[in-house]
Amino acid sequence: MALGPRNAGVFDLGDVAREVIDFFGPAAEARGLTLELSAAGPALLYGDRTTASRAVANLIDNALAYDASRSPLEVRVAPDGPGRVELSVADRGPGIPDELRPVIFDRFVRGPGASTARPDGAGLGLALVRAVARQLGGDAEHQPREGGGSVFRLRLPLATPPA
Numbered sequence: 001m002a003l004g005p006r007n008a009g010v011f012d013l014g015d016v017a018r019e020v021i022d023f024f025g026p027a028a029e030a031r032g033l034t035l036e037l038s039a040a041g042p043a044l045l046y047g048d049r050t051t052a053s054r055a056v057a058n059l060i061d062n063a064l065a066y067d068a069s070r071s072p073l074e075v076r077v078a079p080d081g082p083g084r085v086e087l088s089v090a091d092r093g094p095g096i097p098d099e100l101r102p103v104i105f106d107r108f109v110r111g112p113g114a115s116t117a118r119p120d121g122a123g124l125g126l127a128l129v130r131a132v133a134r135q136l137g138g139d140a141e142h143q144p145r146e147g148g149g150s151v152f153r154l155r156l157p158l159a160t161p162p163a
Contacts, residue, residue: 007050010044012043014039017056017075017087018037021035021037021060024057024061027064033067033070033072033073034073035072035073035075036073036075037075038076038078040077040079043158044158044159045158046159047136052136055132055133056089060073061125066093067092068093069149073091074090074091075087075090076090083157084158086155090145091145091149091151092145092147092148092149096144096150105127105140107127133154137156138154138155138156141155
C-alpha cells in the first residue's frame, strides 16, 4: 500500500488524537461508550498530518465497532524512549484470536465477528494503519489487553524534518 507524503510538515500527534476523538465523540456516546485521552506534552512528528489522522481514526473506529463492554476506550500519547512517541488505543472488545495476531495488519484480514460489526468492511483499515506508521518512520503493533480486549500501538519517531 503506497502512501507518499502529500503535505509533509510538523504536527502534534496529541492534537491529531484530540481532533479524532472529538469527531467520534457523538458516535461513542450513542453506543454508551466514552473516549478518554491522555496526552503527555507535545509529540511533534514530521509527515502527512492527514494520513496520520486517518490512521488514528481507523484505530478508534475499530475500537468503537468491536467494543460492546461499555468500558471507556483509552487513547494515550506518551513518550516511548528517547526521540520516540507512542499512541495507543485500548479497548475491552473481543480481542484478536491467536491465529490472526501475526497477520492482523495484512490486507483483507478480518477477524471473527467482522461481518456483524463491520458488514461493509474489506479488511484494509489495519493495513492502512501500519502503512501510515511506516511512512512516518515507525510501526504499528497489537497486544492482547490484560483482562480482555486489545491494545493497538503506533510507535513513531519524533520530528526530524529533512535537511
